[in-house]
Amino acid sequence: MTISFDDFLKVDIRLGTVRQAEPFPEARKPALKLWIDFGPEIGVLKSSAQITEHYRPEDLVGRQVMAVVNFPEKQIGPLKSQCLTLGVADANGAITLVAPDHPAPNGARLH
Numbered sequence: 001m002t003i004s005f006d007d008f009l010k011v012d013i014r015l016g017t018v019r020q021a022e023p024f025p026e027a028r029k030p031a032l033k034l035w036i037d038f039g040p041e042i043g044v045l046k047s048s049a050q051i052t053e054h055y056r057p058e059d060l061v062g063r064q065v066m067a068v069v070n071f072p073e074k075q076i077g078p079l080k081s082q083c084l085t086l087g088v089a090d091a092n093g094a095i096t097l098v099a100p101d102h103p104a105p106n107g108a109r110l111h
Contacts, residue, residue, distance in 0.1 A: 021057035039107030053094030
């Protein structure tokens with residue numbers, strides 16, 4: 001299926017910095033809770049991310065990640081996930097985060 005460029009622009013993908021990360025034992029699948037700072041326009045949003053194979057909470061704080069910020073909130077156990085942190089599966093199916101090669105401002109939109 002193909003989409004138009006205008007359809008792509010409807011998906012708001014932004015860069016943010018992880019400010020806090022914790023284990024999320026209440027999730028059905030192993031996950032971490034993330035608080036991601038998307039800058040003054042958007043603020044800090046919460047996310048549940050199934051990234052436990054490659055990442056520990058303490059290693060994520062200060063790391064920049066990409067996320068979709070305009071999906072509706074989704075209740076995941078006791079957490080209202082407010083954004084979708086983006087990643088890709090490695091050869092074993094474990095998720096690795098999508099992030100820029102160089103630092104950029106929080107809130108920067110994917111072009």
